[in-house]
Amino acid sequence: MARRRAKYAGYSFLIPWLVGFFGLTLGPALASLYLSFTHYDLIESPRWAGLANYIRIVSEDAKVGDSVRVTLVYVALSVPLKLGFALAIALILNKGIRGLGVYRALFYLPSLLGASVAIATLWRKVFSGDGLLNHVLAYVGIQGPSWVSDPDHALWTLVALSVWQFGSPMIIFLAGLRQLPQDIFEAAAIDGASARTQFWRITLPMLTPVIFFNLVVQTIDAFKAFTPAFIVSGGTGGPINATLFYTLYLYQEAFGYLRMGYAAALAWLLVLAIMAVTAFAFMTSRSWVHYEE
C-alpha cells in the first residue's frame, strides 16, 4: 500500500507543471489552432472562416510578404555575424591570455543588458541623424544618414544590436573550446601540423556540436525577436516596413486591429517555419556535425 502510494507520489510534485502544461500551453496551443480558422475580434464570438485567414496570408496580404522578407534577412544576417564574432573572440580568449575573466565579463555584459528597453532606446539615439555614430563618423569626414529612419539602413541597426550581444554564445564556445582534449593538439604539433591546420582539422570539427547548438538556439531566438524592432521603430515597423518583424506584424494584427483569428494563423505559420528550419538543421547536421563515439 505504502509502495503504491510512493509510486504515484511523483504526480503530486508535478501538479503545478501539469496545470500549467494543460492550462497555459497545450490548451491554448490547440485553441489558437482552432482560432486560426475563424474570424474573432474578442467582442463577438468566433465565426468559422475555413482557410480564409491562411489564404489571405499567403496570397493577399502584402505586409506579410514584407515582414517575412525582413525577418528572413534579419535572421540570415544577424545569426552568422553574431556567431562569427562569438567564435573569433572565444578563440582569442582561449589562447591563455591574461585577464581572461575581465574580458569575458566585459564581452558578456551587452548580452545581459541587451534585451531591455533602455538599450533599445539608446540604440535609437546612437544611430539617429545627430546620434553618436554620425558624430564619430564626422571625425573621419563621413556624413552619415539617419540610420534608423532610412529604409535601406534601419534593419542593419537591428542586426548590429543583435551582433552586439555576441557574449553568451561566446561563453558557450569558450566552454566548448576548453573541453577539447589537449593531447590531440600536442600529437598534431609533434607531427608538424601548423596552427592553421590544427584549427581547420581539429578545433573546428571537434567544435561542431557546440556550433550546431548555438546555431539552432540563436536562429530560433532571432525568429522570435520583438522588442528591439518595436522600440527602435516606435511600434510601427517603419520606415516603410523596413523593420516590420513578423512578430511585430503579428502583434499589430492581434492587439492593434483585434484580428485574433488572423493573428493566430500568423502564429501557427511561425511555428511551422521554426519547426521546418530546426528540422532542416538537424537533417543537415549529420553531414557536418562531428559527434564523438
Next chain:
Amino acid sequence: MRNRPLSRSLLYHAVLCGASLVMLYPLLWMFASSLKPNSEIFSSVALRPEHLDLSAYTRGWTGLQIQFGHFFVNSLVISVLSVIGNVLSCSLTAYAVSRLVFPGRKLCFSLMLGTLMIPYQVTLIPQYILFLHFEWVNTIMPLVVPKFLAADAFFIFLLTQFFRGLPRELDEAAVMDGCSPWRIYWNIILPLSLPALGTAAIFTFIFTWDDFFGPLVYLTDMENFTVQLGLRGFLDSSGQSDWGAMFAMAVLTLAPVLAFFLFFQRTLIQGIATTGMKR
C-alpha cells in the same frame, strides 16, 4: 607554442581592448549623457560632461504623469513574485522528474522538452482571452501566475541537471529513516541545491525585470506600468523628447541588472556555460 612571442600577445590584447571599447562606448556614453544638460548630449561624443548637470534625474523621475518610482515598485513586485514562483514550481517539477520514479515520467520530460520549442506567440492569443475572462488583464496576475506553474521549461532543465548530480544515497538513506518525498525535497534536496536555485533566481529576476512584451500586452493603465513600459513613455511623447531625462531613467532601470552582474558575474557566466542559456 607556449612561449608565444610578446608581439603576438600584445596584438591579442590590442584586439580585445579595441573590441571591448567599441562595445562598451555606447553604454558609457549613455551614462555620461544622463549627467549632461540636453544641449550638450548631441553636440559631442566626449564622455566627460562640460557642465555636470544632475537635473535629468529629477526631470525623469517626475517627468511622466506618474512618478518613476511607482514603476520601480511595480517592477520589483512582479520580479520578486516571479522569482519565488519560478524557483518553487520549477524545483518541484525538476525534483519529480529527476529523483522520483513513477509511470509516465519519461513522457512528462519529453513534453517539457517540447514546450521549449514552442514560441510564445502560439499560446499568446488564447492565454490573453483566458486572462481576459478571469478579469486579470491590467493586473499583475497574467505576468506572475504562469511563473507559479513552471511555465518556463528552461529553469526545469537547469535544476534537473543539478538535482541529477546529487548522490542518490541521500534519498535512499532518508527513505530508510522514514522520510517522505516531500521532506526529502524540502530538507535535503533544496538545501543542497542553493547554488543552482540561486542561478535560477537571478536569471528569473533579470528576465522578468527586462521583460517588455508581457507588460506591453497585459498592463494598460499607466498606474500599473513596469519600468520598461515607463521608459517607453518618454519615447511616446513625440516631437522634442527629453533625451537627458530618458537616459537618466534608462540608467536607473539598468542599475539592478548591473548590480547582479557585478556581484554574481561568475554564477551568471557559469550558468550560461553549463546550460546554454541564450542570454
